[in-house]
Amino acid sequence: MSGGDTPCWQEPVRKGPVRTVLVAAVALVDADGRVLLAQRPPGKSMAGLWEFPGGKVDAGETPEAALVRELKEELGIDTAESCLAPIAFASHTYETFHLLMPLYAARVWKGTPTPLEGQQLAWVKPVRMGDYPMPPADIPLIPILRDLL
Ligand SMILES: Nc1nc2c([nH]c(=O)n2[C@H]2C[C@H](O)[C@@H](COP(=O)(O)OP(=O)(O)OP(=O)(O)O)O2)c(=O)[nH]1
Numbered sequence: 001m002s003g004g005d006t007p008c009w010q011e012p013v014r015k016g017p018v019r020t021v022l023v024a025a026v027a028l029v030d031a032d033g034r035v036l037l038a039q040r041p042p043g044k045s046m047a048g049l050w051e052f053p054g055g056k057v058d059a060g061e062t063p064e065a066a067l068v069r070e071l072k073e074e075l076g077i078d079t080a081e082s083c084l085a086p087i088a089f090a091s092h093t094y095e096t097f098h099l100l101m102p103l104y105a106a107r108v109w110k111g112t113p114t115p116l117e118g119q120q121l122a123w124v125k126p127v128r129m130g131d132y133p134m135p136p137a138d139i140p141l142i143p144i145l146r147d148l149l
Pocket residue numbers: 023024025044045046050051052053054055056099135136137138
């Protein structure tokens with residue numbers, strides 16, 4: 001097959017070196033198969049868009065440890081690394097950095113997710129995620145979640 005007439009084919013855009021940022025994110029899945037989305041608060045980059053809970057992985061930290069830390073800080077819930085199942089990843093070039101974001105799924109945690117950082121929360125069925133504008137990096141993850149959950 002020649003690449004030029006396939007939908008995924010895009011000629012590479014040559015740019016200078018980019019910094020790759022590692023961000024860990026999780027689909028928290030409830031008993032009804034709904035996934036928790038959090039709305040990015042005003043003042044942050046991509047404010048108003050809905051994202052998976054998570055955040056940047058610190059130097060010397062594993063993605064799983066970063067998620068356990070972020071979920072406690074952002075939502076006040078306790079999670080165990082052993083309950084985080086890797087399911088997909090996003091790899092997307094933004095204007096100022098390249099995002100590499102492993103996405104985990106978790107169905108078990110302790111506590112009730114509470115918006116501790118002023119963010120809005122929504123439990124959303126994967127088929128309804130199109131109603132929630134998400135960062136460009138997240139768009140390819142939506143059909144994967146629909147298939148998996
Ligand atoms: N947590 C999370 N971050 C995401 C998702 N999709 C996506 O592009 N991102 C980006 C937004 C941020 O640039 C970065 C996560 O950074 P962060 O949560 O630790 O910190 P932040 O919002 O203050 O980030 P920033 O304003 O400094 O860019 O990853 C997602 O689904 N979940």
